[in-house]
Amino acid sequence: SHQGAVLGVFAMYSMTVREPTEAETRLIDFTTRIAGIAIERKLAEDQIHFMANHDVLTGLPNRALLEDRLSQALLYAQRYERWVTVVFIDLDNFKLVNDTLGHN
Structure with a gap:
């Protein structure tokens, strides 16, 4: 390098x-x-x-990647007459967990 x-x-x-x-x-x-x-x-x-x-803090996929993958899944489902399932999890007071226990 x-x-x-x-x-x-x-x-x-x-x-x-x-x-x-x-x-x-x-x-x-x-x-x-x-x-x-x-x-x-x-x-x-x-x-x-x-x-x-990806999210800077967690390294987890962000909304942009979700939208991209969901779009691909929908196109695949339409093409091959399949179903798509989306699971959404919302954690109440998650900021409190981070503030109390730390991000790690």
């Missing part, structure tokens, strides 16, 4: 036992830099997607 963290492993194989040539070493340096950028970008995209669809 750009911070020096290991993101993966890069391996090269040869028909004979030898060290990489200078050109191969430059190619390895270039490709590992590009791979690192691509991996870091994918990790950042995954993190943004998770943050958009």
Whole structure:
């Protein structure tokens, strides 16, 4: 990574036992830099997607993800003539539980 963290492993194989040539070493340096950028970008995209669809405090799915999954379930049910069931649980005074016992 750009911070020096290991993101993966890069391996090269040869028909004979030898060290990489200078050109191969430059190619390895270039490709590992590009791979690192691509991996870091994918990790950042995954993190943004998770943050958009999950509650910051609990890490549980949020309303946006619920709406998306419910929409998919309804389309699936219509297509295959199935039923959809939604269960909603409301916990009264849950804020009091958090304030008293803490979020953990």
